[in-house]
Amino acid sequence: MRTLSDLLPGAARPSTLLVLLPPAKATIDDLITQGFVADVRERGLPVDVLLAEVSYEQVMAKTVAASLHAGAMAAAREGGYTDIWLAGISIGAFNALHYAAVHDSGLAGLALIAPYAGTGDILREIEQAGGPAAWAQTPGRSNEDERAWWYWLCCESAKGPAAKPVYVGLASEDRFLAGQRLLAGMLPAAQVDEMPGDHSWPIWRQLWQRWLDKGVLTTVEGQA
Numbered sequence: 001m002r003t004l005s006d007l008l009p010g011a012a013r014p015s016t017l018l019v020l021l022p023p024a025k026a027t028i029d030d031l032i033t034q035g036f037v038a039d040v041r042e043r044g045l046p047v048d049v050l051l052a053e054v055s056y057e058q059v060m061a062k063t064v065a066a067s068l069h070a071g072a073m074a075a076a077r078e079g080g081y082t083d084i085w086l087a088g089i090s091i092g093a094f095n096a097l098h099y100a101a102v103h104d105s106g107l108a109g110l111a112l113i114a115p116y117a118g119t120g121d122i123l124r125e126i127e128q129a130g131g132p133a134a135w136a137q138t139p140g141r142s143n144e145d146e147r148a149w150w151y152w153l154c155c156e157s158a159k160g161p162a163a164k165p166v167y168v169g170l171a172s173e174d175r176f177l178a179g180q181r182l183l184a185g186m187l188p189a190a191q192v193d194e195m196p197g198d199h200s201w202p203i204w205r206q207l208w209q210r211w212l213d214k215g216v217l218t219t220v221e222g223q224a
Helices: 028-033 036-042 056-060 064-078 091-106 120-128 132-136 147-157 177-184 201-212 216-220
Strands: 002-006 016-021 047-053 083-089 109-113 166-171 192-195
Touching: 002 028, 002 036, 016 064, 016 091, 028 036, 028 047, 036 047, 036 201, 047 064, 056 064, 064 083, 064 091, 083 091, 083 201, 091 109, 091 147, 109 201, 120 132, 120 147, 120 177, 132 147, 166 177, 166 201, 192 201
Parallel strands: 016 047, 016 083, 083 109, 109 166, 166 192
Antiparallel strands: 002 047
């Protein structure tokens, strides 16, 4: 797995790592070109940044969680970070959820930017069951494919204030909006950010900037 680190300037290492996964048909170089790392540095956030590239082949082979863990996250966990935030854009958010469903104990939280919420047949299955909470309790329910992370997210949302923090940013003209709103409906309103726009780089960057400005990462370090 191809990765790229952008370390916080200075001798002291921060305790927080922000991992970002790119959207489909994009590379970690695109994340840099589009300004996502610069946005972090311009805000002076006390974090190291790790960009990780999940391949289409890994998604199709259903090895995202294992590949991401072996290729990036295991070493990050061993690197002394006490808080690891996992973020992703579109399919990158989908991949982040897959990882969290298997390895959530090592994560401080998730940031999902314009998430791809899954295939139409699975979204219809969830809707026809009466929504995520009812679907999660359906006897004999499959846990295949993205159902695994939908079930994980349902279980987390049921924990209330003790749930793993999951933030989602979405745009009102996104072609994946229906699934995104289904997902967002499980989260506290304060963790959902919706703005005008479509499924494109300029909107993703604005959503990213809005999430960074929430102060989540500075709160982790105990800095206002």
